Amino acid sequence: MHFEVWAPQAGRVTLRCDGATRALEPDPERPGWWSGEAEARDGSRYGFALDDGPVLPDPRSRRQPDGPDGLSAVVDQGRHTWRSDGWAGRPLPGAVLYELHLGTYTPEGTFDAAAGRLEHLVELGVTHVELMPVCPFPGRHGWGYDGVSLWAVHEPYGGPEGLKRFVDRAHELGLGVVLDVVHNHLGPSGNHLPRFGPYFTDTHHTPWGSAVNLDAPGSDEVRDYLLGSALAWLRDYRLDGLRLDAVHALVDTRARHFLEELSAAVDALAADLGRPLFLIGESDLNDPRLITPRAEHGLGLHAQWSDDFHHAVHTAVTGESQAYYADFARAPLAALAKTLTGGYFHDGTYSSFRGRHHGRPLDRTRTAGHRLLGYSQTHDQIGNRARGDRLSGLLADAPGLLACAATLTLTAPFTPMLFMGEEWAAGTPWQYFTDHTDPELAEAVRQGRRREFGAHGWAAQDVPDPQDPATRDRSCLDWSEPGRAPHARVLDWYRRLIALRRALPDLTDPDLAATRVAHDEEAGWLALRRGDVRVAVNLGSTTAAIPLGTRPARVLAAWEPVEAPDGTGLLRLPGRSCVVLAQS
Known part of the structure; x- marks a missing residue:
């Protein structure tokens, strides 16, 4: 088997594979790359030692059986026998997405357990499952946004084979699968990339520290690393799209932005595979260039999350007015009306939360409504509350307002997205939970969470401990709820609305104007x-x-x-x- 690794600062590189060692040679065609042959098979454990350092996992590892700090394992992507070989894909226009967290969708928290609940989504009427990140992270349970090894799959979920079985089952049932990927930072624990090369740069800074290196020296290989990872998810696991986390934090001053390069590569792969593929960006910028086609000098992403729509709906049904809700709460129905017809609420207007003007207008005569995802609940908007309370908790005494939020989401001119459990007004919260194996990091996260909400009047004992296993357990869906009151009535309402959306072409008309x-x-x-x-x-x-x-x-x-x-x-x-x- 051929092994290779980019380590431009190393004087020598040694491969350790199944207990044997051999020196790799510099690649004369690719500066900074080292390569060599070794006996290996599917499941072989291996890693790389740089100079006199310890053996480290492969940056392009497809599997980390023992977690981010363990040896990598060889994955033969051709071993899986796909049952859904005839899958032709499902495009984004006309879609209804369903955001799902593998670790709490079922108590078991595995791909196989989640696959066993996919028929519920078929009966609901959704078209695509959007998985929250599945890259390896320390411990067993977490949101996944502190992942490392961007080519691998979290082993406790079921590893690479588990993901393939999940995608296979989804496709058999007619469901597309979208994966949330994080390119803007890597987790604070288990990240060995800086030892291999300049994957990060101090030229720019992000909320997570040094920025991913997209434009400083060495960035050609870093961009190729991220591009290769994205294409591998779509190709090797037959995914239908990717959700790109917080793309506003991808700082890139090059003439051709990384997102433009990525969108071109994904479109080329779609043409090669003969099925639709799409990219959905999460962006805080309200910049139409993100979803403007490349031919019109945009970045070419196919859609973006619309937090403005969420904020407008949320303030209208809850009356909350704190933080970024303030501008929407002054006249919530007017804010909602503006967002429904113009896509953005902040389109160059003053944002009191930011203390400045924000955004620019969409050209609603040229921008299709399906390029914006509309939702009343997401993992962020629920889990980043102190106690992770859903709308069903905030509006427990007003189920009609829940129905109104659902109606606005599912009849708006946008691509609707639901968060798991909202379709039956789940009585379980969805809280922030971690399983950091580093005691110092675990304590820092715990105290940081308490300080954050303590500044807003929350007592420390009222903020769930992210490291307490009970926090994750509370966040698991209760699958006995959909069949009983009052949840069954809400579920029926969602099913009826989605059925109407599917039956009435006017409800999927993308013309914002x-x-x-x-x-x-x-x-x-x-x-x-x-x-x-x-x-x-x-x-x-x-x-x-x-x-x-x-x-x-x-x-x-x-x-x-x-x-x-x-x-x-x-x-x-x-x-x-x-x-x-x-x-x-």
Whole structure:
């Protein structure tokens, strides 16, 4: 087997494979690279020693059986017999995504256990599962955003074969699979890349420390490392797309931005494989260039998360106004209306949270609505609260407002995304949990969390300990809930809305400019027009008279019993309720 590693600063490199050692030779064609042949097979343990240093895992390791600090293992990607060879892919337009954390989707926290629950998603009507990161990280349980070994799969989840079985089962059921990948930083523990080469640079800094080296000396190989990792997920594991974490933290001053290079490579791979592939970016910039095609001088990502839509929905149904919610809470329905029709709320407006103007407008005549993901809940927006409380916890006494949030999400002109369990108003929280094996790091995370929320008035004992196994256990979904009240009613509502979205072309029309919104801030109602479909939500506590026009309309779905508009065109919608109608 051929082994190779990039170690430009090393004077010599030794390969240790299955207990045997041999010196690698410099590659005359590629400066900084070392290579050589050795006997190996699937499962062989190996690593590299630089000069007189210890044996380290391969930066491009496909498997870390003993965790990030252990030896790497050879993976024969051709050994898996795919059952879903005829999979043609599922494109992003018209999709409904479902964000899922492997470690808490089931109590077992494995790929195989999660695969056993995929039929629930088929019955729900979603089209794609979006997996939170699965790269190796220290310990067993964690969110995955402190991962290392960007080509490998977390062993406690089931390793490379477990991921392939999961993807195979999803594809058999008609579900696409999207993976959340983190290129902007690596975990604080188990990260051996700096020993091999200039993977990081002090030229730029991020919230996690030194930036990933995308533009300083040595960055050609670092970019190739990240590109190769991304393409390997799509090719070797037959994934359908990638979600790119916090791309605003990818500092790159080169003329061709890394994201543009990545999007071109993914489009080329899609053409080669003959199936659609897509990239979804998480960005805090509200910069349309992120999702503008490369031919129009954009970066070419296919979509981005839309936190503005989340903030508008959240403030409208909860009334919260702290931190970044403040600007939305001043007139929440107006904020929601602006976001529904323009994509961004902050499109060059002043952001009090940032203390400056923020964003720029989307060209809504040229930007398709499906390029923005709309959601009322995500892992970030739940888990980064002190106690990880979901909307179902915040609105436990107002299930109608939960139904309104779902209705807005699933009838908006965006690609909707749900967070696991929201479809049945899960009674379990989703909290921040870690399993750091370094005692000092574990204590630093614990105290840092308490300080962060202590500054906002939280007592230390009221902030869950991330290192306590009970914090993770509390965050696991309770699969007995969907079949009983009050969860079953919410689940039925989600299923009905998704079915309507699938049945009515107007609800997947990507034309933002054709979306019309009316609202009454004081009365608390908002009405949305999508072609011949009318959607109305009443967030107030009393019945609202909502003018929908005099064209005949019929009720397609209603949270509470409601009559079609009368002869004057007025819809009388009960408080904290919602309805979807069709006009003809």
